[in-house]
Amino acid sequence: MSRNAAETEGKILDLAESLIRKNGYNGVSFRDLASGVGVKSSSVHYYFPTKEDLGAKVARRYTDRFLNALGDPQDGPVTASEIVKKLHGLFVSALGSDGQMCLCGILAAESAGLPESVVTEAKSFFDRVSEWMTLSLSRTEWARNRSEEEIKAEALSALALLEGGMIIARVRNDPALLTTLRPQLAR
Amino acid sequence: MSRNAAETEGKILDLAESLIRKNGYNGVSFRDLASGVGVKSSSVHYYFPTKEDLGAKVARRYTDRFLNALGDPQDGPVTASEIVKKLHGLFVSALGSDGQMCLCGILAAESAGLPESVVTEAKSFFDRVSEWMTLSLSRTEWARNRSEEEIKAEALSALALLEGGMIIARVRNDPALLTTLRPQLAR
DNA sequence: CGTAATCTACCTATCAGTAGATAGATAAAT
DNA sequence: ATTTATCTATCTACTGATAGGTAGATTACG
Numbered sequence: 001m002s003r004n005a006a007e008t009e010g011k012i013l014d015l016a017e018s019l020i021r022k023n024g025y026n027g028v029s030f031r032d033l034a035s036g037v038g039v040k041s042s043s044v045h046y047y048f049p050t051k052e053d054l055g056a057k058v059a060r061r062y063t064d065r066f067l068n069a070l071g072d073p074q075d076g077p078v079t080a081s082e083i084v085k086k087l088h089g090l091f092v093s094a095l096g097s098d099g100q101m102c103l104c105g106i107l108a109a110e111s112a113g114l115p116e117s118v119v120t121e122a123k124s125f126f127d128r129v130s131e132w133m134t135l136s137l138s139r140t141e142w143a144r145n146r147s148e149e150e151i152k153a154e155a156l157s158a159l160a161l162l163e164g165g166m167i168i169a170r171v172r173n174d175p176a177l178l179t180t181l182r183p184q185l186a187r
Numbered sequence: 188m189s190r191n192a193a194e195t196e197g198k199i200l201d202l203a204e205s206l207i208r209k210n211g212y213n214g215v216s217f218r219d220l221a222s223g224v225g226v227k228s229s230s231v232h233y234y235f236p237t238k239e240d241l242g243a244k245v246a247r248r249y250t251d252r253f254l255n256a257l258g259d260p261q262d263g264p265v266t267a268s269e270i271v272k273k274l275h276g277l278f279v280s281a282l283g284s285d286g287q288m289c290l291c292g293i294l295a296a297e298s299a300g301l302p303e304s305v306v307t308e309a310k311s312f313f314d315r316v317s318e319w320m321t322l323s324l325s326r327t328e329w330a331r332n333r334s335e336e337e338i339k340a341e342a343l344s345a346l347a348l349l350e351g352g353m354i355i356a357r358v359r360n361d362p363a364l365l366t367t368l369r370p371q372l373a374r
Numbered sequence: 375c376g377t378a379a380t381c382t383a384c385c386t387a388t389c390a391g392t393a394g395a396t397a398g399a400t401a402a403a404t
Numbered sequence: 405a406t407t408t409a410t411c412t413a414t415c416t417a418c419t420g421a422t423a424g425g426t427a428g429a430t431t432a433c434g
Contacts, residue, residue: 008409023300026213029393043410045395101296105351108358109288109296113210123358156355156364157371161344164292164351168343171295171310177343184344195383217420229422230384238420 009047011037016058021100024110025055025118052115055107059121062103066090067128073135080142084158084185087133091162092178099170105163130155158185196234198224203245208287211297212242212305239302242294246308249290253277254315260322267329271345271372274320278349279365286357292350317342345372 015036019028030051034041048054069090070076077083094102104125111119133155137143143151161181169177202223206215217238221228235241256277257263264270281289291312298306320342324330330338348368356364 024211024213024297026211027297027300030395031392039409040411041394042396042412046409049395051394099299101299104358105354106296108354109293110211110214111358112286112288113214119358126355126358153367153371157348157352157368160351160355160368161348162351163354164347164349165344167292167295167350167354168313168347171291171298171306171313180340181344181347184340216418218418226383227385228420229386232421233383236421 008037008039008043012044012047012054013058013061016054017062017103018100020055020058021103021106024106025114026110052117055115055118056121059104059107059118059125063121063125063128066094066125067132070129070132073132073139076136078139080137080140083133083136083140085182087129087158088162088178088182088185091166092175095166095169095175095178097175099173099175101170102163102166105166108163109167126159130159133158161185195224195226195230199231199234199241200245200248203241204249204290205287207242207245208290208293211293212301213297239304242302242305243308246291246294246305246312250308250312250315253281253312254319257316257319260319260326263323265326267324267327270320270323270327272369274316274345275349275365275369275372278353279362282353282356282362282365284362286360286362288357289350289353292353295350296354313346317346320345348372 012033015033016028019032019036030041030044034044037044044054048057070086077086091102094100104122107114107118107122108126111122114122130152134152137151137155138148146154161184162178165178165181169175199220202220203215206219206223217228217231221231224231231241235244257273264273278289281287291309294301294305294309295313298309301309317339321339324338324342325335333341348371349365352365352368356362
């Protein structure tokens with residue numbers, strides 16, 4: 001009996017994130033999580049009453065961590081290429097060596113059939129990352145003769161390229177593909 | 188008793204495609220398909236012995252239809268912007284007004300947990316579309332002073348941008364987003 | 375031609391396994 | 405003594421899959 005609350009809850013979140021990124025939301029069960037962590041499925045319900053609750057919390061944690069790694073846009077890189085490089089680097093390390101999808105990318109792909117609060121959290125990832133990009137880019141020389149709309153479109157297209165790149169890298173079993181895509185980001 | 192083989196099989200494929208695009212592979216069951224088509228689940232097994240078999244056939248059909256719509260690259264548009272426009276248009280109509288994902292996009296996102304033959308078919312979509320793009324672009328003025336590698340990278344990044352754009356359009360419930368992304372394709 | 379055999383396209387019924395979820399017991403920590 | 409963290413046990417619903425049956429259409433044959 002380990003009887004270590006924080007540890008178990010964290011382990012469940014970790015494993016849930018990893019399994020959702022691998023198999024999608026519908027490809028993960030309470031029993032998978034329980035057996036992976038070494039408890040019974042009822043104990044998973046103890047921490048996360050419903051699957052929706054678990055999914056939303058995993059997504060929120062992922063997004064918080066992602067934005068934390070990006071840092072404060074007011075205190076970040078000041079050239080467009082460095083900003084893009086930072087975002088790109090985060091996606092590359094998220095994909096990892098074993099081709100893990102972006103959690104919110106796979107949730108977004110499945111979103112039409114997911115519980116409301118999970119979709120809300122997935123949406124929030126894109127809102128927040130795209131806001132980080134927009135704010136960061138706005139401070140650069142590159143943005144001087146560009147409209148707010150152009151900057152937002154650039155942020156969104158960078159995100160789209162990276163998410164799509166992950167998908168293709170994954171199905172091709174070729175994590176290096178995402179690296180290949182980097183030159184397409186800087187312009 | 189309708190007793191109309193071709194019709195039933197086609198209806199199953201149509202519905203399976205639509206449901207997978209909405210909910211993902213793991214979000215579709217034989218019973219969903221059966222009740223939607225108006226038969227029993229055992230009849231779905233009659234046409235498609237296993238779910239893997241069904242998934243692979245749905246993916247193959249989708250890819251064939253997609254490439255057919257793209258047409259013969261030897262007999263298609265000869266400018267880079269028209270080529271890009273054609274591909275973009277197909278993705279826009281695939282997304283539709285109700286935000287349906289690209290079938291092979293969602294399968295690729297889930298691919299780590301899917302049966303082998305389904306993954307093979309999903310991969311084939313990207314191989315074939317990217318080959319269409321590469322062949323098409325190679326015939327253009329734009330390609331004159333570019334290497335094979337550069338052209339392939341361009342094809343892949345266009346595909347990535349469109350797949351990622353669909354994902355984001357979908358989670359934002361904003362099909363117009365994909366249209367916004369078009370200028371980012373032409374360069 | 376007529377009829378027997380086979381095939382097609384479904385059906386009912388059922389299986390073992392798994393899904394998410396809940397109730398209630400228990401032991402340890404506070 | 406209460407709260408916390410787990411367990412056992414169980415529920416109903418659903419999963420993919422299979423066995424075996426049947427009405428009607430098609431084909432083979434004498």
